[in-house]
Each structure stands twice: as C-alpha cells, then as structure tokens.
Amino acid sequence: MPGRCRGEGGQFRPRWKRGMRFTLRPALLLLLAEGDSHGYELMDQLDSIGFDSNELDSSIVYRHLRDMEEMGFIHSTWDDDSKGPRRRVYQIKEAGASRLCGWLESLDHVRGQIEILQKRYQNIKEQEEKK
Amino acid sequence: MPGRCRGEGGQFRPRWKRGMRFTLRPALLLLLAEGDSHGYELMDQLDSIGFDSNELDSSIVYRHLRDMEEMGFIHSTWDDDSKGPRRRVYQIKEAGASRLCGWLESLDHVRGQIEILQKRYQNIKEQEEKK
DNA sequence: GCTTACTATCTGCTTTTTGTCAATAGATGA
DNA sequence: TCATCTATTGACAAAAAGCAGATAGTAAGC
Structure with a gap:
C-alpha cells in the first residue's frame, strides 16, 4: 500500500518532508x-x-509563528491562567488574513502545477502500456 | 485581477517564488x-x-539536473553535433522513473493539503458573510 | 573585422530556510 | 523523587535558493 512505485526502495535520503513545509505557514x-x-x-x-506530527519538529512550528508575528501577520499574548507552563496565545491580525488569502492563491497555482504533472504522467503510462 | 485579496499591497517581501521550487525536480x-x-x-x-521562466534562474535548473545525476536518477552525454555551444543532453534512468512516481505520490498528498486549506478557508468566509 | 544578441553551461559567494538537538520549566501522578 | 506530559526557546549545522558573472560557440548586421 505505501507506494505503487516499483523499485522505490533503497538508499534515497528523504529530502521530502522538507520542502513540504511551504504549506505550513498557510x-x-x-x-x-x-x-x-x-x-x-496548533501542532x-x-x-x-x-x-504528520511525528515528522514535524515543534521548533519549526514555533519559529514560523515568531516569524509571522515579526511580519505583523499575527499577535501573541501570554496566558498565565492555564495549567502547566505558560502559553503564548496567538491571534490573527488583519494583515495576516489578507496574507492568508494571497498565499492560498499561490497554493492554487501550485495545485494546478501538480495536476498538470499528474495528467502528463498518466499519459506517459498509457503510452507505455500500448507498446 | 491579480489578487482578490483585500489589503494585500504594501511592504510584504515576497518570500514566495522562492520555496515554491519543490515542484521543480518532479x-x-x-x-x-x-x-x-x-x-x-528544459527551461x-x-x-x-x-x-514562469522570468522568475526562474537558470543556475537553479542546472544545479538540480547535476544533483539528480549524482543521485543516479538521470544520465547525461555531451552533444557536439548541434549548432552553437555544446549541450549536455539528459535522459531519465530507471531509478529516476521510480523516484518520479514516488514524488508524484508526495505531491498528491500536498494537493490534498491544499484542497483542505481551500475548503476550510471557504467555510470561514461563509461564516463571516452570515454575520 | 567588430559588435550585438542568442544559445548553452558552469562556478562562486551570500542569504534564507530547514533540520536537529538539547535546554528550560511548570504540573501531575506513581 | 522520578518520570512524563505540557509548553516554549536557542544554538548550530546543513540544505536550498538567489544573484552575479565567467566562458564560449554561432549568427546577423554594419
């Protein structure tokens, strides 16, 4: 089930799981x-x-949050009333809302790219089968 | 037309166009x-x-090609018969074909993520309208 | 013959982004 | 007390991307 791709096994170092990160901020x-x-x-x-939270290091999430706060997209306040260690609670700002909208447009373009790749890959496979 | 996102303008430095490169190797x-x-x-x-070839530096493409050759996914030979400067002609290898298949599976997952984001964003917008 | 432009690839250097690992610290339950 | 879960942060290394420019062959126009 995990992979209908022949010959996949072996020594490939997963550069992938990195790179997938660009959906993270949105x-x-x-x-x-x-x-x-x-x-x-949020994690x-x-x-x-x-x-997959197993493959996602928390430091990456926290870093993105701080970056986005620095960029003015979100804002944080400390919550001391909760049990356990204090939490930094984030809320989205106006600029963040419009940035989200913009990022989703970019992601829509990426989705288009992926669909093109999938279609053309299908075509190749079909050609190979005919032979 | 370029952007139905209010308040988008301003000082946002486009970290985006970078980072989107992860569809490039596939x-x-x-x-x-x-x-x-x-x-x-290929460019x-x-x-x-x-x-968009305007936003794509050729060095990045060449670098990816050499990396993928080093990884054993593709193979190159020099073509001296063509006019102009010599070309390094690439062909895909067996390992490259199965890697492509694997990457497309990963990309399909990303496509799913994007669709989730889009749907949930729609929901938020609809909730806001009701108010 | 010289200049300009297009084709084609490669290298070096810098900045940005990710990944990894570990430190800190309160709360809870055995 | 010790382990565990919650919660956040920092430092350092590795990977990827951006930018600028070197090198070189060909072809067209003057």
Missing part, C-alpha cells in the same frame, strides 16, 4: 483564522490538514 | 520521462508546467 494562519490558539495546540491541529 | 523528471532534453530546452519546456 496552514498555521488558517488555524488561527478559525480561532486563537497556542503553538502546542495537534495541524494533522487535520495532513501534517 | 517537473524536470517528468519532462525527461517524456523525452531526452538539455538544460536550456523553456517548464513553462508548460506553470513555471
């Missing part, structure tokens, strides 16, 4: 558009958008 | 699966997969 912004949250919780919520 | 492999080619020609062919 995903975080979307989650914050759905409601305020903090880093640790959990991310798997509803197809991220 | 695209190059696909083009080579369709037929042998050389770097300069042209890429716009049929939604790459």
Whole structure:
C-alpha cells in the first residue's frame, strides 16, 4: 500500500518532508483564522490538514509563528491562567488574513502545477502500456 | 485581477517564488520521462508546467539536473553535433522513473493539503458573510 | 573585422530556510 | 523523587535558493 512505485526502495535520503513545509505557514494562519490558539495546540491541529506530527519538529512550528508575528501577520499574548507552563496565545491580525488569502492563491497555482504533472504522467503510462 | 485579496499591497517581501521550487525536480523528471532534453530546452519546456521562466534562474535548473545525476536518477552525454555551444543532453534512468512516481505520490498528498486549506478557508468566509 | 544578441553551461559567494538537538520549566501522578 | 506530559526557546549545522558573472560557440548586421 505505501507506494505503487516499483523499485522505490533503497538508499534515497528523504529530502521530502522538507520542502513540504511551504504549506505550513498557510496552514498555521488558517488555524488561527478559525480561532486563537497556542503553538502546542496548533501542532495537534495541524494533522487535520495532513501534517504528520511525528515528522514535524515543534521548533519549526514555533519559529514560523515568531516569524509571522515579526511580519505583523499575527499577535501573541501570554496566558498565565492555564495549567502547566505558560502559553503564548496567538491571534490573527488583519494583515495576516489578507496574507492568508494571497498565499492560498499561490497554493492554487501550485495545485494546478501538480495536476498538470499528474495528467502528463498518466499519459506517459498509457503510452507505455500500448507498446 | 491579480489578487482578490483585500489589503494585500504594501511592504510584504515576497518570500514566495522562492520555496515554491519543490515542484521543480518532479517537473524536470517528468519532462525527461517524456523525452531526452538539455538544460536550456528544459527551461523553456517548464513553462508548460506553470513555471514562469522570468522568475526562474537558470543556475537553479542546472544545479538540480547535476544533483539528480549524482543521485543516479538521470544520465547525461555531451552533444557536439548541434549548432552553437555544446549541450549536455539528459535522459531519465530507471531509478529516476521510480523516484518520479514516488514524488508524484508526495505531491498528491500536498494537493490534498491544499484542497483542505481551500475548503476550510471557504467555510470561514461563509461564516463571516452570515454575520 | 567588430559588435550585438542568442544559445548553452558552469562556478562562486551570500542569504534564507530547514533540520536537529538539547535546554528550560511548570504540573501531575506513581 | 522520578518520570512524563505540557509548553516554549536557542544554538548550530546543513540544505536550498538567489544573484552575479565567467566562458564560449554561432549568427546577423554594419
């Protein structure tokens, strides 16, 4: 099941899982558009958008959050009332909402690229079968 | 037309156009699966997969090709018969074909993520309208 | 013959982004 | 007390991308 690609096995070092990261910021912004949250919780919520929390180091998530705060897309406040260690709770800002919209446009273009690749790959496979 | 996202303008430094490159290797492999080619020609062919050649530095393409050769996915030979400067003509190898297949599976997952993001963004927009 | 432009590839250097690993710290339960 | 879960941060290394320019053959126009 994991892979209908022949000859896949072997020594390929997964440069992939890196690179997939560029859906991460839009995903975080979307989650914050759905409601305020903090880093640790966002980590959990991310798997509803197809991220595998096992392969996602928390430092990456926190870094993106701080970067996006620096860029003015989100804003954070400390929550000391909750149990356990204090949480930095993020909320999306106006600039973040419009950036999310822009990123989704870019992602739509990427989706188009992927669909082209899939179609043309199908064509190749069909040609090979005819022979 | 370029952007139905309010408030997009301003000081956003485009970290984006960088980073989107992760469809590039699959695209190059696909083009080579369709037929042998050389770097300069591949640059042209890429716009049929939604790459803007204006924003794509040739050194990046050449570098990816050499990397993929080093990884054993493709193989090159010099073509001295053609006019102009000599070309390094690439052909896809067996390992490259199965890697392409694997990458397309990963990309399919990314496509799924993007669709989730789009759907949930739609939901947010609809909720906002109701208010 | 000289200049310009197009084809074609490669290298070096810098910045940006990711990955990895570990430190810190409160709360909870055995 | 010790392990474990929650929660965030920092430092350093590796990978990828951006940028600028070197090199070179060919062809067209003057």
